[in-house]
Amino acid sequence: MDIEEELFEKLVDDPQQAGGLDPDARRAEPGNFLRHVASLAGSKLADGLIDPKLVLTWLMTHLGAGAALTGLLVPVREAGSLLPQLFTAGAIGAFPRRKWVWAVGSVAQGLAAIGIGLVALTLQGVVAGAVIVGLLAVLALARSACSASYKDVLGKTVGKSRRGTATGLASSIASGGVILFAVVLLWGGLPREVLVIAAIMLAGAFWVLGGAIFATLREQAQPRQGVMTGGQALSQLSLLRSDAQLGRFVAARAALVGTALAPPYLLLIGAGQDGNERQLGLLVLASALASLLSSYVWGRLSDRSARQVLIGAGLAGGVALAIALGLAWMGLAGSIWAIPAVLFGLMIAYHGVRQGRSTYLVDMAPEDQRASYTAVSNLVVGLVLLAAGALSAGLAALGPLWVIAVFALASFAGAWIAYGLDEVSA
Template identity: 45%
Template sequence: MTQTQRNRLIHTLSLSASKTADGFLDAKLVLSWLMSTLGAPSALIGLLVPIREAGALLPQLVIARVMAGWAERRWMWALGAFGQALGALVIGAAALLLEGTAAGIVICAGLAFAALSRAVCSTSYKDVLGRTVPKAQRGSVTGLASSVGAIAVVAFAALLIVGAERMAIVLAAVFGAALFWMIASLTFTRLKEDPAETEENPAPIAFLDTLRAAPALRRFIAARAALTATALAPPFLVTLDRAGSESWFSGLGALLLASAIAALISGWAWGRVSDHSSRQTLAIAGAIASVTLIAAVFIRVEIAAPLAIFAIMFAHQGVRTARSTHLVDMAAEEDRPAWTAVSNTVIGGVLVLGAGLGVLADNAGTEVTLIVLSAMAALGALLSLTLDEVQTKTD
């Protein structure tokens, strides 16, 4: 086995374990259900997604500055994965020992720690991937890992659908997430990585200067910001489905199953397509999301809601795979940490502002909110077409 093949295998195994843990500890579905069952107040439940998403993105400028002093950055990713395992253990302990507000506070704290640890992983991963896997193979690695990780989540969802002891199954999944992150952490340390150039006293990343000097990065961030519609839409689709629906499609297991099957089917395919053209992949995924959200508003039959959830998860997987591939292929090696941190910081702010969509839904209705999100996705698709074809450029 060549070093490149070995590195690809380690990336796939580590990322598969991490994505499995992500599915087991899904903030939008699993943790919301868990906190609701434990009697936590709605205000705390409403903080889960902002904590999870923004907490993983906003600290990355600071983390990127720290990373500049690390020569072997696989250790940062391994440390971040281990931190996520500790956060999952805190959440599991709270669910076992506490109830009500106390349980909600501790679960949110555990999730915040896991989100900060995830920020370490996110900041370091693209840099390590870019230096250990050739350009034409990077999307395949992340796409395959998404599909492999989804298999475990399908099994989890199936257990929730047919099992009677749902709380026991969810608790087992929470502690299982901790185990998978520990496995991912240990596996990633085996990666063969050439030392990166380091800075003993790295200067703070000049946020505005980085944006001003890189028009390609600005266009990418604008497209990615509009495509956050694929991440923000699922809770509103669930709300729309719950209105008068008592079918099995509305259960936690069915929602997880739709998400996992979408990841399983789309992960490898999106990876291959994004290796060919990440800009076109972003545009296609945005178009799918836009059409799906409009259809969910105007086609009101029972089967439409689960199909919409599947389609939006499919589109979201395409956005996630293509945005990672595009940024890694677009940025020069020395620019990747800063560009990743700046991009993720902006998107973290966008996701915080996305909390305002809940206010819009309360005042104007879920349907209006979905139409707004559809327009955002369509805009993201159009902006994606303005990006460069980075796969035709050489490293």
């Protein structure tokens, strides 16, 4: 037994089960499992190091890019990762080995991240901000290709009962790395801008390395047929009229996008205040801890009632943002603990929204229409993200508190809309 097989048997509960794999894929599974963990951990760690909600927002503020461009970071990243999947899934499905799509997409993300680091070293102001937003759009497009291809590759190379272990282990490793990054920021041995730019460059290196590792997967050639094209996805919009519950679910999900879009504005209301030099480290730490502590709990609760998770997460997001407004009104938003504490609560809500919406859609959709329901939901919410990002960036001209107030109201509205959903969880 070689080292790969020994590690595989120690990391999974049922190494001897076939897990839906044929004999050839089964023989290659131990090595493929470890390659999945390594490449996905690198990708997730890179995500944390360049986090548009916090790290890029801080960088844009430091460069003097302005609130309008800063407000575009998260919607460009989220919508850019979501919308292209509708139109690329068919082309990706035609590849005999989809690992190359993920590998090339990961390398492209890495190159875009390195480009952002170089911009931070050479440009300032609005010009720097515009170029960074453009490079982030390229990164998001590459990310969409990775997202559209990953589940298929995972299903072909890792057995059913071991896929969650592979992705969960990768997430845990990445969370540990992000927490270490937060500790380094808090330590403050070097100027904050040096640490941030170094982290962005390191994120680029992790993406490139992850793509190189993923390319070594032993994936069998197996073209897939019947993949929905972008045009077919657009034609499915009629489902919003024919299925009232789908329409209500999409409306709830759209209203709850504020949990994803609000963090940059929280950072803006705390910028330039006392303790700001250490605040970025606290924000990154708060976000990483929220993910580490809440994702599993939300997952278990979603299995019981994804509807109630959406309600609870919406209320939690609205309360967190309302607290931010109250702290700003009392003049406490600049305290070193205030915004990190609010962000911790908001990120717990964000992960609840993510877990609840994913579980609810899978439980609600008829098995033979799951792809159609997913495509419609992604299309509408992707467009809402772009519109909300543009509107909030414009509203930010009046001040970030106005944006936070709107997102707080939208979160409460999302919880109310979710209250009217049917119970679909077992």
